[in-house]
Amino acid sequence: MLKKRIIPCLDIKEGRTVKGVNFVGLRDAGDAVELAKRYVQEGADELVFLDITATVEKRKTLTELVRRVAEAINIPFTVGGGISTLEDAQAIIRAGADKISLNTSAVDNPELITGIADQFGNQCVVLAIDTKLEENGEWMVYVHGGRTPTPLRTLDWAKEGEKRGAGEILLTSMNNDGTKSGFAIDITRSVSEAVNIPVIASGGAGSLEHFADVFRETRASAALAASIFHFGEIPIPTLKHYLQEQKIPVR
Protein backbone atom coordinates (compact mmCIF):
# COMPACT_ATOMS: atom_id res chain seq x y z
CA MET A 1 0.00 0.00 0.00
CA LEU A 2 1.27 3.47 -0.88
CA LYS A 3 2.39 5.23 2.30
CA LYS A 4 1.55 8.76 3.37
CA ARG A 5 4.76 10.78 3.30
CA ILE A 6 6.20 12.86 6.14
CA ILE A 7 8.43 15.63 4.83
CA PRO A 8 10.62 17.92 6.93
CA CYS A 9 11.28 21.28 5.27
CA LEU A 10 14.65 22.94 5.71
CA ASP A 11 14.71 26.66 5.04
CA ILE A 12 18.19 27.48 3.78
CA LYS A 13 20.13 30.71 3.98
CA GLU A 14 23.74 30.69 2.81
CA GLY A 15 24.00 26.93 3.32
CA ARG A 16 22.45 26.81 6.80
CA THR A 17 18.92 26.07 7.94
CA VAL A 18 16.56 28.68 9.30
CA LYS A 19 12.82 28.66 9.99
CA GLY A 20 10.48 31.58 9.80
CA VAL A 21 7.47 31.87 12.08
CA ASN A 22 4.64 33.28 9.97
CA PHE A 23 7.36 33.98 7.39
CA VAL A 24 9.10 36.55 9.65
CA GLY A 25 11.66 36.29 12.48
CA LEU A 26 14.20 33.66 11.61
CA ARG A 27 15.90 31.25 14.00
CA ASP A 28 19.02 29.22 13.19
CA ALA A 29 18.54 25.47 13.41
CA GLY A 30 21.86 24.11 12.19
CA ASP A 31 23.90 22.80 9.32
CA ALA A 32 21.82 21.69 6.34
CA VAL A 33 23.67 18.50 5.39
CA GLU A 34 23.96 17.27 8.99
CA LEU A 35 20.28 17.98 9.63
CA ALA A 36 19.33 16.22 6.39
CA LYS A 37 21.28 13.10 7.38
CA ARG A 38 19.63 13.09 10.80
CA TYR A 39 16.18 13.23 9.22
CA VAL A 40 17.01 10.34 6.90
CA GLN A 41 18.08 8.24 9.90
CA GLU A 42 14.89 9.18 11.73
CA GLY A 43 12.71 7.96 8.87
CA ALA A 44 11.78 11.10 6.92
CA ASP A 45 10.25 10.05 3.58
CA GLU A 46 11.55 13.00 1.57
CA LEU A 47 13.13 16.36 2.26
CA VAL A 48 12.42 19.85 0.95
CA PHE A 49 15.11 22.54 0.87
CA LEU A 50 13.79 26.05 0.47
CA ASP A 51 16.50 28.60 -0.27
CA ILE A 52 15.82 32.12 0.96
CA THR A 53 19.26 33.53 0.21
CA ALA A 54 18.96 36.81 -1.65
CA THR A 55 22.53 37.42 -2.76
CA VAL A 56 23.98 37.43 -6.25
CA GLU A 57 26.12 34.36 -5.50
CA LYS A 58 22.96 32.51 -4.53
CA ARG A 59 22.83 30.04 -7.39
CA LYS A 60 26.42 28.90 -6.99
CA THR A 61 26.03 28.45 -3.23
CA LEU A 62 22.78 26.56 -3.66
CA THR A 63 24.12 24.28 -6.39
CA GLU A 64 27.08 23.43 -4.17
CA LEU A 65 24.77 22.63 -1.25
CA VAL A 66 22.58 20.43 -3.49
CA ARG A 67 25.68 18.54 -4.58
CA ARG A 68 26.71 17.93 -0.95
CA VAL A 69 23.20 16.85 0.05
CA ALA A 70 22.92 14.47 -2.93
CA GLU A 71 26.20 12.83 -1.98
CA ALA A 72 25.11 12.40 1.62
CA ILE A 73 21.51 11.15 1.52
CA ASN A 74 19.65 8.28 -0.15
CA ILE A 75 16.04 9.52 -0.22
CA PRO A 76 14.40 11.98 -2.63
CA PHE A 77 14.66 15.71 -2.10
CA THR A 78 13.14 18.84 -3.57
CA VAL A 79 14.84 22.20 -3.93
CA GLY A 80 13.02 25.50 -4.20
CA GLY A 81 13.44 29.22 -3.66
CA GLY A 82 14.11 31.68 -6.43
CA ILE A 83 14.40 29.17 -9.27
CA SER A 84 13.23 31.35 -12.11
CA THR A 85 14.72 30.00 -15.32
CA LEU A 86 15.10 26.66 -17.06
CA GLU A 87 18.88 27.06 -16.64
CA ASP A 88 18.49 27.40 -12.84
CA ALA A 89 16.43 24.21 -12.80
CA GLN A 90 18.92 22.34 -14.97
CA ALA A 91 21.81 23.27 -12.67
CA ILE A 92 19.94 22.13 -9.56
CA ILE A 93 18.75 18.84 -11.09
CA ARG A 94 22.17 18.04 -12.54
CA ALA A 95 23.66 18.64 -9.07
CA GLY A 96 21.44 15.81 -7.82
CA ALA A 97 18.04 17.23 -6.77
CA ASP A 98 15.05 15.05 -7.62
CA LYS A 99 12.48 17.82 -7.88
CA ILE A 100 12.31 21.57 -8.32
CA SER A 101 9.75 23.61 -6.46
CA LEU A 102 8.40 26.72 -8.19
CA ASN A 103 6.39 29.45 -6.51
CA THR A 104 6.63 33.13 -7.54
CA SER A 105 8.41 32.29 -10.79
CA ALA A 106 5.55 29.99 -11.85
CA VAL A 107 3.00 32.75 -11.27
CA ASP A 108 5.15 35.26 -13.19
CA ASN A 109 5.89 32.81 -15.98
CA PRO A 110 3.62 29.73 -16.05
CA GLU A 111 5.50 28.50 -19.15
CA LEU A 112 8.37 27.64 -16.81
CA ILE A 113 6.32 24.75 -15.37
CA THR A 114 5.88 23.29 -18.84
CA GLY A 115 9.48 23.96 -19.82
CA ILE A 116 10.93 22.03 -16.88
CA ALA A 117 8.30 19.27 -17.12
CA ASP A 118 9.02 18.76 -20.84
CA GLN A 119 12.73 18.41 -20.24
CA PHE A 120 12.81 16.42 -16.99
CA GLY A 121 9.33 14.95 -16.62
CA ASN A 122 6.28 16.12 -14.66
CA GLN A 123 7.50 14.37 -11.51
CA CYS A 124 10.37 16.90 -11.32
CA VAL A 125 8.08 19.92 -10.95
CA VAL A 126 6.48 20.77 -7.62
CA LEU A 127 4.15 23.76 -7.75
CA ALA A 128 4.41 25.51 -4.37
CA ILE A 129 1.33 27.58 -3.57
CA ASP A 130 1.21 29.98 -0.61
CA THR A 131 -2.46 30.52 0.08
CA LYS A 132 -4.31 32.91 2.38
CA LEU A 133 -7.93 33.02 3.41
CA GLU A 134 -9.17 36.54 2.74
CA GLU A 135 -11.92 38.29 4.68
CA ASN A 136 -14.31 37.67 1.79
CA GLY A 137 -13.89 33.92 2.32
CA GLU A 138 -11.70 33.28 -0.75
CA TRP A 139 -8.40 31.41 -0.53
CA MET A 140 -6.02 33.53 -2.68
CA VAL A 141 -2.49 32.88 -3.96
CA TYR A 142 0.36 34.97 -2.53
CA VAL A 143 3.92 35.26 -3.87
CA HIS A 144 7.31 36.65 -2.77
CA GLY A 145 7.35 34.57 0.42
CA GLY A 146 3.81 35.55 1.25
CA ARG A 147 4.33 39.31 0.94
CA THR A 148 2.52 39.96 -2.34
CA PRO A 149 -1.13 39.15 -3.10
CA THR A 150 -2.12 37.97 -6.59
CA PRO A 151 -5.51 37.91 -8.31
CA LEU A 152 -5.30 34.10 -8.53
CA ARG A 153 -7.79 31.91 -6.72
CA THR A 154 -6.02 28.95 -5.14
CA LEU A 155 -8.19 26.26 -6.68
CA ASP A 156 -7.90 27.77 -10.18
CA TRP A 157 -4.13 28.07 -9.92
CA ALA A 158 -3.73 24.51 -8.64
CA LYS A 159 -5.75 23.18 -11.59
CA GLU A 160 -3.84 25.32 -14.05
CA GLY A 161 -0.53 24.15 -12.59
CA GLU A 162 -1.59 20.52 -13.05
CA LYS A 163 -2.64 21.23 -16.63
CA ARG A 164 0.66 22.93 -17.39
CA GLY A 165 2.65 19.92 -16.21
CA ALA A 166 3.28 20.15 -12.45
CA GLY A 167 3.67 16.67 -10.94
CA GLU A 168 2.84 17.65 -7.38
CA ILE A 169 1.45 20.57 -5.36
CA LEU A 170 2.94 21.88 -2.14
CA LEU A 171 0.11 23.81 -0.52
CA THR A 172 1.02 26.12 2.37
CA SER A 173 -1.70 27.91 4.29
CA MET A 174 -0.31 31.27 5.44
CA ASN A 175 -3.13 31.55 7.97
CA ASN A 176 -1.92 28.37 9.65
CA ASP A 177 1.84 28.53 9.08
CA GLY A 178 3.72 28.98 12.35
CA THR A 179 0.58 28.81 14.49
CA LYS A 180 0.83 25.11 15.45
CA SER A 181 -2.97 25.03 15.34
CA GLY A 182 -3.25 22.32 12.68
CA PHE A 183 -3.26 22.14 8.89
CA ALA A 184 -5.87 24.10 6.88
CA ILE A 185 -8.20 21.16 6.33
CA ASP A 186 -10.77 22.88 4.10
CA ILE A 187 -8.46 24.28 1.40
CA THR A 188 -6.25 21.19 1.52
CA ARG A 189 -9.32 19.05 0.95
CA SER A 190 -10.59 21.27 -1.91
CA VAL A 191 -7.26 21.35 -3.71
CA SER A 192 -6.50 17.65 -3.23
CA GLU A 193 -9.94 16.74 -4.58
CA ALA A 194 -9.71 19.17 -7.51
CA VAL A 195 -6.47 17.75 -8.93
CA ASN A 196 -5.20 14.24 -9.68
CA ILE A 197 -1.58 14.86 -8.74
CA PRO A 198 -0.22 14.40 -5.21
CA VAL A 199 -0.78 17.29 -2.78
CA ILE A 200 1.55 18.00 0.13
CA ALA A 201 -0.21 19.72 3.05
CA SER A 202 1.88 22.39 4.74
CA GLY A 203 1.55 25.02 7.45
CA GLY A 204 0.24 24.68 10.99
CA ALA A 205 1.47 21.29 12.20
CA GLY A 206 1.73 21.40 15.99
CA SER A 207 0.70 17.99 17.29
CA LEU A 208 0.53 14.33 16.33
CA GLU A 209 -3.24 14.60 15.89
CA HIS A 210 -2.86 17.35 13.28
CA PHE A 211 -1.12 14.89 10.95
CA ALA A 212 -3.77 12.21 11.46
CA ASP A 213 -6.50 14.82 10.83
CA VAL A 214 -5.07 16.03 7.52
CA PHE A 215 -4.63 12.47 6.22
CA ARG A 216 -8.11 11.38 7.35
CA GLU A 217 -10.02 14.44 6.24
CA THR A 218 -8.32 15.27 2.95
CA ARG A 219 -6.84 13.47 -0.05
CA ALA A 220 -3.34 14.81 0.77
CA SER A 221 -0.52 12.39 -0.09
CA ALA A 222 2.04 13.96 2.22
CA ALA A 223 2.44 16.42 5.06
CA LEU A 224 5.28 18.88 5.50
CA ALA A 225 6.52 20.67 8.60
CA ALA A 226 9.65 22.44 9.78
CA SER A 227 10.04 23.82 13.29
CA ILE A 228 8.35 20.97 15.16
CA PHE A 229 10.88 18.62 13.63
CA HIS A 230 13.92 20.91 13.86
CA PHE A 231 13.49 21.61 17.54
CA GLY A 232 12.61 18.02 18.38
CA GLU A 233 9.08 18.82 19.56
CA ILE A 234 7.76 15.90 17.52
CA PRO A 235 10.40 13.29 16.69
CA ILE A 236 9.64 11.62 13.34
CA PRO A 237 9.73 8.06 14.79
CA THR A 238 7.10 9.10 17.39
CA LEU A 239 4.93 10.57 14.64
CA LYS A 240 5.23 7.50 12.42
CA HIS A 241 4.41 5.18 15.32
CA TYR A 242 1.36 7.26 16.22
CA LEU A 243 0.07 7.32 12.62
CA GLN A 244 0.51 3.56 12.37
CA GLU A 245 -1.61 3.14 15.49
CA GLN A 246 -4.20 5.37 13.85
CA LYS A 247 -4.25 2.97 10.85
CA ILE A 248 -2.76 5.58 8.53
CA PRO A 249 -0.25 3.86 6.23
CA VAL A 250 3.26 5.16 6.84
CA ARG A 251 6.71 3.77 6.24
Next chain:
Amino acid sequence: MIAIIKYNAGNITSVENAVRRLGYPCLVTDDIDEILRADKVIFPGVGEAKSAMIYLKERELDDVIQSLHQPVLGICLGLQLMCSHSEEGDTACFGIFDARVKKFPPGEIVPHMGWNNLSDLRSPLFAGFGKEDTVYFVHSYYAELCAQTIATCNYILPFSAAMQRDNFYATQFHPEKSGSVGENILHNFLRL
Protein backbone atom coordinates in the same frame (compact mmCIF):
# COMPACT_ATOMS: atom_id res chain seq x y z
CA MET B 1 34.10 -0.83 -13.26
CA ILE B 2 30.38 -0.07 -13.20
CA ALA B 3 29.13 1.85 -16.25
CA ILE B 4 26.09 4.07 -15.81
CA ILE B 5 24.60 4.86 -19.19
CA LYS B 6 24.42 8.59 -19.78
CA TYR B 7 21.37 9.88 -21.54
CA ASN B 8 19.32 13.01 -21.72
CA ALA B 9 16.68 12.16 -19.14
CA GLY B 10 16.64 12.97 -15.48
CA ASN B 11 18.72 12.69 -12.38
CA ILE B 12 21.60 10.31 -13.05
CA THR B 13 23.79 11.91 -10.37
CA SER B 14 21.77 10.07 -7.70
CA VAL B 15 22.59 6.67 -9.18
CA GLU B 16 26.26 7.57 -9.42
CA ASN B 17 26.29 8.79 -5.80
CA ALA B 18 24.58 5.60 -4.58
CA VAL B 19 27.08 3.32 -6.38
CA ARG B 20 30.00 5.34 -4.97
CA ARG B 21 28.57 5.19 -1.44
CA LEU B 22 28.60 1.40 -1.75
CA GLY B 23 32.30 1.62 -2.57
CA TYR B 24 32.26 0.69 -6.28
CA PRO B 25 34.14 2.68 -8.93
CA CYS B 26 31.79 3.89 -11.63
CA LEU B 27 31.59 6.18 -14.61
CA VAL B 28 28.70 7.86 -16.37
CA THR B 29 29.21 7.31 -20.08
CA ASP B 30 27.63 6.96 -23.50
CA ASP B 31 30.86 5.59 -25.00
CA ILE B 32 30.14 2.19 -26.53
CA ASP B 33 33.58 0.67 -25.75
CA GLU B 34 33.43 1.76 -22.13
CA ILE B 35 29.96 0.25 -21.78
CA LEU B 36 31.02 -3.04 -23.41
CA ARG B 37 34.09 -3.30 -21.14
CA ALA B 38 32.21 -2.63 -17.86
CA ASP B 39 31.68 -5.41 -15.29
CA LYS B 40 28.12 -4.27 -14.81
CA VAL B 41 25.92 -1.73 -16.52
CA ILE B 42 23.22 0.44 -14.99
CA PHE B 43 20.61 1.91 -17.31
CA PRO B 44 18.81 4.53 -15.23
CA GLY B 45 16.45 7.32 -15.85
CA VAL B 46 13.40 9.34 -15.37
CA GLY B 47 11.97 11.25 -18.27
CA GLU B 48 9.97 10.58 -21.37
CA ALA B 49 10.09 7.28 -23.30
CA LYS B 50 10.05 8.52 -26.87
CA SER B 51 12.77 11.16 -26.57
CA ALA B 52 14.95 8.76 -24.55
CA MET B 53 14.58 6.10 -27.25
CA ILE B 54 15.47 8.58 -30.01
CA TYR B 55 18.56 9.65 -28.05
CA LEU B 56 19.65 6.03 -27.58
CA LYS B 57 19.09 5.16 -31.26
CA GLU B 58 21.09 8.18 -32.46
CA ARG B 59 24.06 6.85 -30.50
CA GLU B 60 23.38 3.18 -31.39
CA LEU B 61 23.07 2.52 -27.68
CA ASP B 62 19.79 0.63 -28.15
CA ASP B 63 21.59 -2.23 -29.94
CA VAL B 64 24.56 -2.06 -27.56
CA ILE B 65 22.39 -2.43 -24.45
CA GLN B 66 20.53 -5.41 -25.91
CA SER B 67 23.83 -7.11 -26.88
CA LEU B 68 25.35 -6.96 -23.38
CA HIS B 69 26.28 -10.20 -21.59
CA GLN B 70 27.27 -8.75 -18.20
CA PRO B 71 24.57 -8.01 -15.60
CA VAL B 72 22.48 -4.97 -16.58
CA LEU B 73 20.14 -3.09 -14.24
CA GLY B 74 17.44 -0.86 -15.71
CA ILE B 75 15.89 1.65 -13.33
CA CYS B 76 12.46 3.34 -13.73
CA LEU B 77 12.32 4.49 -17.36
CA GLY B 78 15.15 2.00 -17.91
CA LEU B 79 12.75 -0.83 -17.00
CA GLN B 80 10.05 0.56 -19.26
CA LEU B 81 12.39 0.84 -22.25
CA MET B 82 13.35 -2.84 -21.75
CA CYS B 83 9.67 -3.84 -22.25
CA SER B 84 8.10 -4.42 -25.67
CA HIS B 85 6.15 -1.19 -26.14
CA SER B 86 5.24 1.95 -24.22
CA GLU B 87 2.01 3.90 -24.51
CA GLU B 88 4.10 6.98 -23.71
CA GLY B 89 4.58 8.48 -27.17
CA ASP B 90 3.50 5.12 -28.69
CA THR B 91 7.11 3.98 -28.48
CA ALA B 92 8.52 0.64 -29.64
CA CYS B 93 10.96 -0.50 -26.95
CA PHE B 94 13.69 -3.21 -26.68
CA GLY B 95 11.40 -6.17 -26.07
CA ILE B 96 13.67 -7.84 -23.51
CA PHE B 97 10.62 -8.33 -21.29
CA ASP B 98 7.29 -9.58 -22.65
CA ALA B 99 5.26 -6.75 -21.16
CA ARG B 100 3.66 -3.61 -22.44
CA VAL B 101 3.91 -0.27 -20.63
CA LYS B 102 0.60 1.47 -20.02
CA LYS B 103 -0.61 4.71 -18.46
CA PHE B 104 -2.31 4.48 -15.07
CA PRO B 105 -6.08 4.91 -15.50
CA PRO B 106 -7.54 8.44 -15.10
CA GLY B 107 -9.29 9.63 -11.95
CA GLU B 108 -6.60 8.42 -9.56
CA ILE B 109 -3.62 10.31 -8.18
CA VAL B 110 -0.82 10.03 -10.75
CA PRO B 111 2.19 9.89 -10.64
CA HIS B 112 2.37 6.94 -8.27
CA MET B 113 4.76 8.81 -5.99
CA GLY B 114 6.19 7.60 -2.71
CA TRP B 115 7.04 4.51 -0.69
CA ASN B 116 5.24 1.25 -1.38
CA ASN B 117 5.53 -2.44 -0.47
CA LEU B 118 6.59 -5.28 -2.75
CA SER B 119 5.22 -8.82 -2.98
CA ASP B 120 5.91 -12.09 -4.82
CA LEU B 121 9.65 -11.59 -4.68
CA ARG B 122 11.52 -14.02 -6.92
CA SER B 123 15.12 -12.94 -7.25
CA PRO B 124 18.43 -12.77 -5.35
CA LEU B 125 18.12 -8.99 -5.83
CA PHE B 126 15.74 -9.05 -2.87
CA ALA B 127 17.93 -11.03 -0.46
CA GLY B 128 17.41 -9.45 2.95
CA PHE B 129 14.21 -7.62 1.96
CA GLY B 130 11.80 -7.59 4.92
CA LYS B 131 8.06 -8.09 4.72
CA GLU B 132 7.31 -4.52 5.83
CA ASP B 133 10.11 -2.91 3.80
CA THR B 134 9.20 -0.28 1.23
CA VAL B 135 10.87 1.29 -1.78
CA TYR B 136 10.42 4.65 -3.51
CA PHE B 137 8.42 4.91 -6.72
CA VAL B 138 7.69 7.83 -9.01
CA HIS B 139 6.05 7.02 -12.34
CA SER B 140 2.91 7.64 -14.39
CA TYR B 141 3.23 4.56 -16.63
CA TYR B 142 3.55 0.95 -15.44
CA ALA B 143 4.70 -2.37 -16.91
CA GLU B 144 2.14 -5.18 -16.92
CA LEU B 145 2.78 -8.36 -14.99
CA CYS B 146 4.51 -10.98 -17.14
CA ALA B 147 6.60 -14.15 -16.96
CA GLN B 148 9.70 -12.06 -16.16
CA THR B 149 8.13 -10.24 -13.20
CA ILE B 150 10.28 -10.81 -10.08
CA ALA B 151 8.46 -8.37 -7.76
CA THR B 152 4.91 -7.05 -7.77
CA CYS B 153 3.63 -3.73 -6.48
CA ASN B 154 0.03 -2.72 -6.04
CA TYR B 155 -1.08 0.81 -6.87
CA ILE B 156 -4.52 1.13 -8.46
CA LEU B 157 -3.68 -2.28 -9.95
CA PRO B 158 -0.88 -4.85 -9.65
CA PHE B 159 2.14 -4.17 -11.90
CA SER B 160 5.77 -5.23 -12.37
CA ALA B 161 7.92 -3.57 -9.72
CA ALA B 162 10.96 -5.54 -10.91
CA MET B 163 11.76 -7.85 -13.82
CA GLN B 164 14.54 -10.20 -14.87
CA ARG B 165 15.48 -12.15 -17.97
CA ASP B 166 18.91 -13.79 -18.16
CA ASN B 167 21.46 -11.05 -17.37
CA PHE B 168 18.89 -8.25 -17.63
CA TYR B 169 17.43 -6.94 -14.36
CA ALA B 170 15.18 -3.94 -13.91
CA THR B 171 13.30 -2.11 -11.18
CA GLN B 172 10.42 0.33 -11.60
CA PHE B 173 11.26 1.83 -8.20
CA HIS B 174 14.42 3.82 -7.47
CA PRO B 175 16.83 1.73 -5.38
CA GLU B 176 19.15 4.75 -5.27
CA LYS B 177 16.39 6.76 -3.55
CA SER B 178 15.00 4.03 -1.29
CA GLY B 179 17.15 4.52 1.80
CA SER B 180 19.07 1.59 3.24
CA VAL B 181 16.53 -0.91 1.80
CA GLY B 182 17.27 0.35 -1.71
CA GLU B 183 20.99 0.42 -1.08
CA ASN B 184 20.80 -3.26 -0.14
CA ILE B 185 19.01 -4.09 -3.42
CA LEU B 186 21.61 -2.15 -5.38
CA HIS B 187 24.36 -3.91 -3.44
CA ASN B 188 22.80 -7.30 -4.25
CA PHE B 189 22.97 -6.39 -7.94
CA LEU B 190 26.54 -5.13 -7.74
CA ARG B 191 27.57 -8.40 -6.04
CA LEU B 192 26.00 -10.65 -8.71
